[in-house]
Amino acid sequence: MRTTLFATSLLALAVAAPSVQAHQAGDIIVRAGAVTVQTHESTSGVKGDRGILEGANLGGKATLNNDTQLGLNFAYMVTDHWGVELLAATPFKHEANIKGTGAVDGKLGSFKHLPPTLSAVYYPLDSKSAFQPYVGAGINYTWFFDESVSSGAKAGNNAAGLPLKSLNIKNSWGLAAQIGADYMLNDNLLINGQIRYIDIDTDAYVNVADVARAKVNVDVKPWVYMVGLGYKF
Numbered sequence: 685m686r687t688t689l690f691a692t693s694l695l696a697l698a699v700a701a702p703s704v705q706a707h708q709a710g711d712i713i714v715r716a717g718a719v720t721v722q723t724h725e726s727t728s729g730v731k732g733d734r735g736i737l738e739g740a741n742l743g744g745k746a747t748l749n750n751d752t753q754l755g756l757n758f759a760y761m762v763t764d765h766w767g768v769e770l771l772a773a774t775p776f777k778h779e780a781n782i783k784g785t786g787a788v789d790g791k792l793g794s795f796k797h798l799p800p801t802l803s804a805v806y807y808p809l810d811s812k813s814a815f816q817p818y819v820g821a822g823i824n825y826t827w828f829f830d831e832s833v834s835s836g837a838k839a840g841n842n843a844a845g846l847p848l849k850s851l852n853i854k855n856s857w858g859l860a861a862q863i864g865a866d867y868m869l870n871d872n873l874l875i876n877g878q879i880r881y882i883d884i885d886t887d888a889y890v891n892v893a894d895v896a897r898a899k900v901n902v903d904v905k906p907w908v909y910m911v912g913l914g915y916k917f
């Protein structure tokens with residue numbers, strides 16, 4: 685009697701529990717959440733590029749802060765296991781500083797960037813699994829804009845007393861890799877977490893007192909973390 689009642693209860697639960705179909709060919713997945721860019725920059729020394737500083741090696745390095753913005757993912761499942769994905773976000777803003785030159789040290793300025801990244805993504809588990817881990821690799825294009833020199837740098841508040849007039853950063857192409865996972869809450873709604881590594885290698889140029897230009901190579905290589913919700917169409 686108890687065995688029969690127990691079996692009947694299990695059957696009732698199985699019937700009542702909603703079946704979850706995870707990612708399948710043709711699905712479109714949209715994810716949104718908080719995305720943090722954690723910089724791990726290494727830079728060349730500051731070098732004279734034009735004018736009276738041409739050929740000079742000022743040494744030092746540039747540093748950048750981290751930033752968090754709204755991240756967006758758009759994915760299309762080509763098969764049950766393979767998809768293509770585009771990473772987008774609201775613009776990230778970073779503060780740039782120069783230190784160790786002994787001449788123009790201090791807050792250099794700020795800039796914004798957008799890092800659209802297109803990846804091929806592989807989901808190894810069966811499409812009936814509510815838990816869907818994945819790995820991916822692709823290419824990143826980082827667009828830098830709204831570069832501005834700080835008021836102190838414009839006023840020449842540095843050891844050399846040289847006003848810095850403008851900041852320009854070259855856009856960058858690089859490779860990207862990621863790991864992540866979706867967990868289906870129902871047939872459409874999911875939660876997501878992901879980690880990305882992006883190779884951003886760029887050159888920054890500073891106009892010094894309108895008589896010279898300095899250059900520094902910045903190899904950013906950020907780790908990008910995102911946690912959010914998603915919806916499958």
